[in-house]
Structures are given as structure tokens and as C-alpha cells.
Amino acid sequence: MEALLEARDVEVEIAGTEILRGADLDLRAGELVAIVGPNGAGKSTLVRAVSGLQKPSAGSVSWSGRELGEMRGRELARRRAFVPQRMAVPAGVSVREAVTIGRSSHLKPLRRLTGEDRDGVERAMERARVTRFAERDLTTLSGGELQRVQIAIGLAQEAPVLIADEPTSQLDLGATISVAGLLRELAAAGLAVLLVVHDLALAAAVADTVVVVSEGRTVASGDATTVLTSERLAEVWKAEAHLTEHDGRTALHVAWLEQRQG
Amino acid sequence: MARRAIVFAALVAALLAAVVCSLAFGAVKVPISEVIDIIFGNGGSPTDVQIVETLRLPRTVEAMLVGAALGVAGAILQGALGNPLASPDVIGVTGGAGFGAILIIILLPGSIALLPLTALAFGLLAAALVFAFAWTGRNRGSVGKVVLAGIAMLSLFTAGTTGLLAAFPERAPSAIFFIAGGLTSSGWRDLETVWPYFLAGFLVVLFLIRPLDRLALGDDVAASLGSRPQAIRLGAGIAAALLAAASAAIAGLLGFLGLVVPHVVRMAGGTSSHTYVVPASAIGGAALLAGADTLARTLRAPIEMPVGPFMVILGVPLFLWLLRKAV
Amino acid sequence: MRNKLAPLLAAALVFAALALPAVANAAPQPPKRVVALTPFAANTLAKLGVTPVAIGQTLGGAERFSPKLKNVTELPLSHPNGPNLEQLASLNPDLVFSSQTWAKGNQAMDELGIDVVVHDPRSVAGAFADTFKIGTIMGRKHYARDLLQQQRKEVEAAEQGIEKRPKVMLILGVGRTPFTFLPNSWGGDIVTRAGGKLLTGGVTSNSGFERISDEVVVAENPDIIIAVPHANEDDIPSLTEYLRSNPAWSSTKAAQSGRVYISVDNSLLQAGTDIARTIRKVRRAYLKN
Numbered sequence: 001m002e003a004l005l006e007a008r009d010v011e012v013e014i015a016g017t018e019i020l021r022g023a024d025l026d027l028r029a030g031e032l033v034a035i036v037g038p039n040g041a042g043k044s045t046l047v048r049a050v051s052g053l054q055k056p057s058a059g060s061v062s063w064s065g066r067e068l069g070e071m072r073g074r075e076l077a078r079r080r081a082f083v084p085q086r087m088a089v090p091a092g093v094s095v096r097e098a099v100t101i102g103r104s105s106h107l108k109p110l111r112r113l114t115g116e117d118r119d120g121v122e123r124a125m126e127r128a129r130v131t132r133f134a135e136r137d138l139t140t141l142s143g144g145e146l147q148r149v150q151i152a153i154g155l156a157q158e159a160p161v162l163i164a165d166e167p168t169s170q171l172d173l174g175a176t177i178s179v180a181g182l183l184r185e186l187a188a189a190g191l192a193v194l195l196v197v198h199d200l201a202l203a204a205a206v207a208d209t210v211v212v213v214s215e216g217r218t219v220a221s222g223d224a225t226t227v228l229t230s231e232r233l234a235e236v237w238k239a240e241a242h243l244t245e246h247d248g249r250t251a252l253h254v255a256w257l258e259q260r261q262g
Numbered sequence: 263m264a265r266r267a268i269v270f271a272a273l274v275a276a277l278l279a280a281v282v283c284s285l286a287f288g289a290v291k292v293p294i295s296e297v298i299d300i301i302f303g304n305g306g307s308p309t310d311v312q313i314v315e316t317l318r319l320p321r322t323v324e325a326m327l328v329g330a331a332l333g334v335a336g337a338i339l340q341g342a343l344g345n346p347l348a349s350p351d352v353i354g355v356t357g358g359a360g361f362g363a364i365l366i367i368i369l370l371p372g373s374i375a376l377l378p379l380t381a382l383a384f385g386l387l388a389a390a391l392v393f394a395f396a397w398t399g400r401n402r403g404s405v406g407k408v409v410l411a412g413i414a415m416l417s418l419f420t421a422g423t424t425g426l427l428a429a430f431p432e433r434a435p436s437a438i439f440f441i442a443g444g445l446t447s448s449g450w451r452d453l454e455t456v457w458p459y460f461l462a463g464f465l466v467v468l469f470l471i472r473p474l475d476r477l478a479l480g481d482d483v484a485a486s487l488g489s490r491p492q493a494i495r496l497g498a499g500i501a502a503a504l505l506a507a508a509s510a511a512i513a514g515l516l517g518f519l520g521l522v523v524p525h526v527v528r529m530a531g532g533t534s535s536h537t538y539v540v541p542a543s544a545i546g547g548a549a550l551l552a553g554a555d556t557l558a559r560t561l562r563a564p565i566e567m568p569v570g571p572f573m574v575i576l577g578v579p580l581f582l583w584l585l586r587k588a589v
Numbered sequence: 590m591r592n593k594l595a596p597l598l599a600a601a602l603v604f605a606a607l608a609l610p611a612v613a614n615a616a617p618q619p620p621k622r623v624v625a626l627t628p629f630a631a632n633t634l635a636k637l638g639v640t641p642v643a644i645g646q647t648l649g650g651a652e653r654f655s656p657k658l659k660n661v662t663e664l665p666l667s668h669p670n671g672p673n674l675e676q677l678a679s680l681n682p683d684l685v686f687s688s689q690t691w692a693k694g695n696q697a698m699d700e701l702g703i704d705v706v707v708h709d710p711r712s713v714a715g716a717f718a719d720t721f722k723i724g725t726i727m728g729r730k731h732y733a734r735d736l737l738q739q740q741r742k743e744v745e746a747a748e749q750g751i752e753k754r755p756k757v758m759l760i761l762g763v764g765r766t767p768f769t770f771l772p773n774s775w776g777g778d779i780v781t782r783a784g785g786k787l788l789t790g791g792v793t794s795n796s797g798f799e800r801i802s803d804e805v806v807v808a809e810n811p812d813i814i815i816a817v818p819h820a821n822e823d824d825i826p827s828l829t830e831y832l833r834s835n836p837a838w839s840s841t842k843a844a845q846s847g848r849v850y851i852s853v854d855n856s857l858l859q860a861g862t863d864i865a866r867t868i869r870k871v872r873r874a875y876l877k878n
Contacts, residue, residue, distance in 0.1 A: 073485075084482035087482065088483075093478070109472070110468060
């Protein structure tokens with residue numbers, strides 16, 4: 001299948017510091033890719049760079065064969081939706097209004113919403129399961145609800161790719177399960193989903209492909225069990241740990257206090 | 263939704279009332295029936311025609327235009343900078359326009375006819391300097407940089423203004439009305455000079471409303487939707503500079519209006535959605551200035567008071583009351 | 590007896606010697622070193638034959654001073670004190686004739702031990718009264734009486750033979766928001782004495798100036814508009830054009846008949862000593878009555 005996103009040797013420099021030194025990424029329809037790595041490895045920078053939010057200093061990024069640098073905002077908005085870790089929450093804006101803003105990339109300047117646009121907003125809310133509280137203000141939502149609304153905003157863009165930067169990092173267990181399930185469902189329905197994830201057990205459970213980023217480079221990519229080996233966990237995370245998977249349930253067994261004793 | 267509609271309707275009603283009062287009342291008593299006749303071109307005594315057509319009508323239009331422009335300028339700046347303290351003062355426009363006007367009034371009285379254009383030019387110059395400094399170097403276009411560069415520029419031009427006033431105290435009375443902010447009865451003369459700047463400002467704002475709503479969800483969401491946050495901020499800054507500088511050219515320094523009106527409509531409407539806040543600020547600003555100007559020139563008639571301080575005295579209690587309710 | 594009288598006499602002499610200067614002090618001794626911050630005080634002093642040690646000059650001001658004051662030190666005046674207080678103190682004045690404009694400076698001068706007298710006459714009668722007061726302070730009552738008699742005669746003569754009493758709007762300052770002179774201002778009194786009927790809109794004000802609605806100007810329709818801006822001779826044509834084309838006033842008789850005038854000297858703004866000449870000039874150049 002043709003890759004929706006193809007990134008090769010991407011480098012990013014921010015204020016004179018090299019954050020990304022060579023990262024590759026591929027993404028196909030219906031695939032859920034999780035990017036993992038230690039703090040400061042460049043995970044967020046990588047997804048921001050391929051999304052067009054951070055200008056790469058070298059390397060190539062193409063979306064369905066179109067070079068990232070050649071696309072204007074509107075075209076890019078039709079190819080991918082980016083869901084930030086936590087969006088700004090303006091006062092007095094309801095869920096439906098926020099999702100409608102997500103639809104605005106489809107509108108020509110000064111044009112009003114068409115019936116099709118309104119249907120699109122409803123569809124996005126239903127897929128993200130936020131319709132139940134569509135009239136509530138964003139400021140009244142719980143962390144899990146807000147994350148689902150953010151995903152709904154991304155879905156309203158109706159792009160074939162949804163990119164989310166640590167969507168679960170601030171959620172409790174239940175909310176994390178709910179969001180993870182939602183993302184898996186979306187991938188199953190044909191969407192390409194790219195996630196930055198901290199929780200390796202979660203990544204292993206939901207991702208088709210896990211990409212490991214370390215010190216600005218993508219060092220491994222593939223099935224969770226083949227990528228997240230004990231050797232790699234020791235090398236990249238400096239942790240004595242191993243991943244287990246059984247019947248769709250994953251666990252990370254960590255020797256939490258081992259090193260201190262040693 | 264219903265709440266917004268009610269607030270909107272109330273604002274429109276307030277504007278209508280303000281406009282009617284502005285046309286009907288003044289230092290010279292003209293019967294309302296005659297005012298109506300004059301406006302619809304059905305005669306009236308020549309003096310009254312002169313008063314209503316060349317004095318009250320242009321002044322009312324100026325009040326609406328300036329009020330709307332300042333309300334909108336404040337609304338888009340607060341939205342674009344994500345800062346509740348943003349107003350045309352913050353991008354240097356007010357300070358620059360004030361300096362330009364005082365320069366003419368104090369040092370070049372013979373060129374007094376150039377006052378509106380000079381105020382406008384210096385207002386835009388100050389804003390351009392703010393953007394130039396804020397958009398260079400590291401972290402270009404960040405809210406902090408814009409606000410700090412703006413405050414610095416405001417201080418610089420204000421220092422120039424007060425320096426001139428202190429050097430020529432006997433000339434200060436001519437400048438007081440400009441600094442205090444107030445409308446004048448000078449026919450269509452000033453509007454004929456500055457209307458293109460109002461038009462350009464309002465047009466840019468029309469195209470900014472939706473991008474500002476995206477920006478309200480954060481820079482990343484805006485970028486996801488294909489907008490460039492820095493471009494939205496710059497566009498909002500330019501539009502606000504045009505509107506505020508053109509306003510200063512006509513009515514002097516009325517910074518308070520741009521700061522408070524958007525907050526009032528946000529609190530009253532219970533939302534910060536720009537599709538509501540921007541037009542509501544325009545109507546609210548127009549109503550407030552037209553109403554306050556009518557009071558300023560009729561309360562002690564035939565003496566005219568500057569509308570600026572007057573509006574602040576009227577506006578602050580309302581503002582504080584809403585602020586208390588807004589938690 | 591003689592022997593007894595001698596010490597008494599001696600005591601009386603000592604007492605007299607001690608008392609004499611005290612008696613002399615009780616009688617007003619005119620101040621010697623005088624500073625005049627206003628042109629009115631400066632010129633009045635000159636006319637009374639007193640030369641002040643310094644006179645005030647505002648920045649960019651066109652004060653009209655008597656030729657007798659040509660060589661007198663000029664003190665630049667600026668907000669809010671008026672003169673530089675160190676410069677003023679270095680002149681060691683006994684008395685300063687000041688203005689209400691420099692109220693803050695006046696207080697400071699007082700604290701420096703300098704006597705301050707404020708004279709801001711806003712009418713011809715007030716100028717006469719102040720002239721006499723200045724004469725009294727300077728111990729030249731006699732000269733002041735003569736001067737006043739002459740001034741009164743001249744003013745009376747200048748007010749003779751008025752045939753027309755046009756309606757005059759007298760405005761202060763530059764810009765779109767001029768203040769109107771009221772009768773209790775210097776310029777207002779001069780124009781009234783010259784035979785003009787001052788346009789006031791029925792307003793009174795302690796300051797002598799008020800911002801009057803343009804609607805009243807249109808309604809009262811002045812025959813003549815005289816503006817007193819801070820400007821130079823060179824600015825007169827452009828200012829005249831600006832005022833005449835003011836949409837609020839362009840329909841007035843003054844604008845229609847080309848009777849919009851600009852007075853750039855301070856003669857209508859500040860009290861002067863050449864009162865009769867000012868009245869004659871207003872009649873000749875502006876009122877044409």
C-alpha cells in the first residue's frame with residue numbers, strides 16, 4: 001500500500017541546537033504508529049516536523065508524494081490533522097463550537113457553513129463520542145473528555161491522517177483506556193494514526209508499529225515485541241525491564257529499585 | 263446561543279437609541295420633528311439644517327465609526343495576543359498618534375490642517391516599530407515580545423508628548439482635548455481624509471475572524487487547520503493599528519474604549535467566540551461612544567466636555583460590575 | 590539736677606538710636622532687586638522708572654517688552670515652576686512679580702524667602718488697579734498716579750466714536766477644539782471695549798475661557814471671528830484658511846465675508862501696558878468700526 005507519509009533523514013535545529021539528527025517515518029492508511037523514546041529524545045519535534053508545525057532544517061517529508069514544503073496551509077490541513085498535547089481552552093466556547101472551528105479548514109474565507117459542513121461536525125463528534133456533551137463549555141470538561149474533544153476537532157478536518165502528541169499523558173487509567181480504544185477504532189476504520197506515547201505498555205498494546213526515537217534519531221521500527229526488547233530498554237531508557245504480551249494485555253516489568261541498590 | 267442573541271439585540275437597541283439622541287440633542291434646541299424632516303431632506307430652517315447636517319450628522323457618524331473601530335481593534339488584539347490587557351495602547355498606536363498630534367499643535371500650529379494625517383502617520387509608525395522589533399531576533403512574534411516592544415514604544419512617544427507639553431505650558435490647552443479624547447464638530451473634513459484606513463482595517467478584520475477563533479484553541483490547533491499563528495497575529499496587529507490610528511486622527515486618544523468594550527461584550531455574552539465578540543464589540547463601541555459623546559456635549563451645554571474622561575467615568579462602574587459577576 | 594538728668598538723657602539717646610531703625614523698618618521700604626515674570630509687570634515697572642534685575646520669557650513666547658528692558662537678564666520660563674529656581678535665587682531678588690501659571694514655583698520662591706506677588710489682570714480695570722498696586726509696592730505711588738491718569742485718558746480716547754457693534758467670536762489656541770474668550774478674560778474685555786459684542790452662548794466661567802459648542806456658533810452667527818493661536822506671522826494665511834474652511838463655521842457671516850482674523854502677538858491673550866493701542870488695533874484691523 002502506498003505510504004500516506006514518508007519522512008527521510010529529517011533534521012531539526014531550534015535556536016542553534018540540533019534536536020533531530022536524522023529520523024525516518026512511514027505511515028499507511030489504517031495503521032497506528034506509536035513513537036516512543038525517553039524524555040528529550042525528539043519525539044514531539046519529529047511529529048511536529050512531519051506535520052509542518054516545525055520547519056525541518058534538512059531531510060525530506062512527503063505526503064502522498066507531495067513535498068511538505070510545497071504545500072500551503074489549506075492543502076496540508078486536508079492531508080493531516082494535528083492534535084496537540086493540550087489545546088488552549090477559551091472561556092464560553094461549547095464543544096460543538098470548538099469542533100466547528102475544526103471544520104473551518106474546509107471553508108473558503110468569509111463563507112458560511114454548509115449543510116455538509118454541519119454534518120461533518122456531527123460525524124466527527126459521534127466518532128469521538130462527544131455528542132453527549134456537545135453543548136457543554138470546554139472549561140467544564142474533564143481531562144479525558146477534553147482529549148476526546150480535541151480528537152473530534154482533528155476528525156472534523158476529515159484528513160486521512162490523525163497525529164496526536166501524547167494524547168494520554170495527563171489522563172487517569174480509565175480515561176487513557178477510553179482514548180486508546182477510540183484511537184484504535186479510528187485506525188480500524190481506515191484512518192492512519194500517529195501517536196507520541198510515553199507509556200511503553202500502552203504503545204505495545206495499541207500500535208501496529210512502534211518507532212523508537214533516541215537522541216534525535218529513529219533507532220528502531222517495527223512490531224512492539226521485536227522492537228521493545230530488554231536490550232533496547234536498557235540501552236535507550238537505561239532501565240532493567242521487559243515487556244510481556246498475552247491475549248492483547250501488555251505489561252512492562254520494571255526493576256524499579258534495582259539500579260539504586262546496585 | 264440565545265444569550266448572545268439577547269445581548270446582540272440589546273446592543274443594537276442601545277446603538278439606535280444613542281444615534282437618535284446624538285442627532286436629536288445638542289447645544290441648540292432643534293425640535294425632533296424638524297430633525298427628522300432635515301434628515302429626510304424635507305426642509306427646516308437654514309440654521310437648523312446647517313446644525314443637523316454639517317455638525318450633528320457627521321459627528322454621529324464619526325462617533326459610531328470610531329467607537330466601532332476601537333472596539334474591534336481591542337477585540338482582535340486581545341484575541342490575537344491572548345492577553346486580556348491588550349488594547350491599541352499596547353501596540354504603540356495611541357502613543358504615536360498622540361505625539362504626532364501634539365507635535366503639530368505645539369510646534370507647527372500653521373500646519374494644523376495636517377493634524378489628522380500626522381496623528382495617523384505617527385500612530386502607524388509607532389505600530390510599525392513595535393512589529394519590527396517584535397518580529398526580529400529570537401522568539402520572533404511571541405506575545406511577550408509584542409507586548410514589551412509596545413509598552414516600550416508607548417513610553418517613548420508618551421515621553422515625547424509630555425516633554426513638549428511641559429516645555430510649552432501656555433500652549434497645552436489646545437492639546438488637552440486631543441489627549442483627553444473627544445469628537446469635534448468639523449463636518450466630513452476629517453473623515454474625507456482617513457476613511458480609507460478605516461475601510462482597510464475593517465476589511466482585514468473580516469478575514470481575521472475565523473483565523474482568530476482557531477488561534478483561540480492554541481497555536482497548534484490553528485497550525486493544524488492550516489493557519490500560521492504568527493501571520494494571524496501580525497494581521498491582527500496591522501488591522502488594529504489602522505483602525506486605532508484612524509480613530510486617533512478623528513477623536514484623539516480614547517484607549518479605554520478598546521480595552522473595555524470587548525471584555526464587556528464577552529462577559530455579557532458569556533463567550534469569547536470571535537464571530538460574536540468582534541461584531542458585538544463594534545456595535546457596543548459605537549453605541550458607547552455615540553451615547554457618551556451626546557452626554558458630553560449636552561450635559562453642560564453649550565459647554566463641551568471631552569468625551570474620553572467622561573466615558574471612563576461612565577464605563578468603569580459598568581465594567582467593574584460585570585467583572586464582579588464574571589467570577 | 591543736671592547730674593541726675595545726664596544719665597536719663599543718655600538713656601533716651603540710646604533708646605532713640607535703637608528705635609530709629611525700627612521706625613524706619615516699619616515704614617515700607619521699596620524692594621531693590623525685583624524680578625518680573627510677566628510682561629505686564631515688567632512693562633509697568635519700566636513705565637514707573639524701575640529696572641528689574643530680570644524678566645521672564647516663555648519658551649517660544651513672543652512677549653512684548655518695553656525698549657527700556659532691552660538689556661535686562663531674561664529668565665526662561667518652563668513648566669511647572671516658571672523660572673529655574675537656582676538661577677532665580679542666584680539673582681538674589683527681594684521680590685518676584687509672578688503669575689498664577691507658576692503657582693508651584695511661587696510656593697517654592699516663598700520657601701526660599703523671596704516675596705512673591707501675583708498679578709494676572711484679566712480686565713482693563715484690573716490692569717489699572719494692579720498698576721497702582723505695583724507702584725505702591727515699589728514706593729512710586731506718585732508715578733503710578735500719573736501713569737494711570739495718562740492711560741485712562743488714552744483708553745477713553747480709543748473707545749470714542751464706535752459706530753458699529755459687530756458680533757465677535759474670539760477664540761484661543763490651535764486646532765479643532767478652540768476655547769472661546771469670555772467677557773471676564775483680558776481679550777474679552779478688550780474686544781468689548783473696542784465695541785464688539787462677544788459671542789458666549791450665555792456661558793460664564795471663572796477661568797474666562799470655555800469650550801463652546803459649534804452649534805451655538807452656527808446659531809449665533811458671528812460677524813467676525815478672531816483667533817488667538819500660538820503661532821508666527823508666517824502661519825497666518827494657512828491658519829486663516831483652516832479656520833475659514835472649518836465646516837462648522839463656513840456658513841457664518843464671518844467666514845462668508847472673509848472676516849476671519851488671526852492675532853499672533855499676545856496683546857489679546859495677556860494684559861499689557863499699551864492698552865489703548867491694543868483697543869485701537871482691534872477696532873482698526875478687525876472690527877472696522
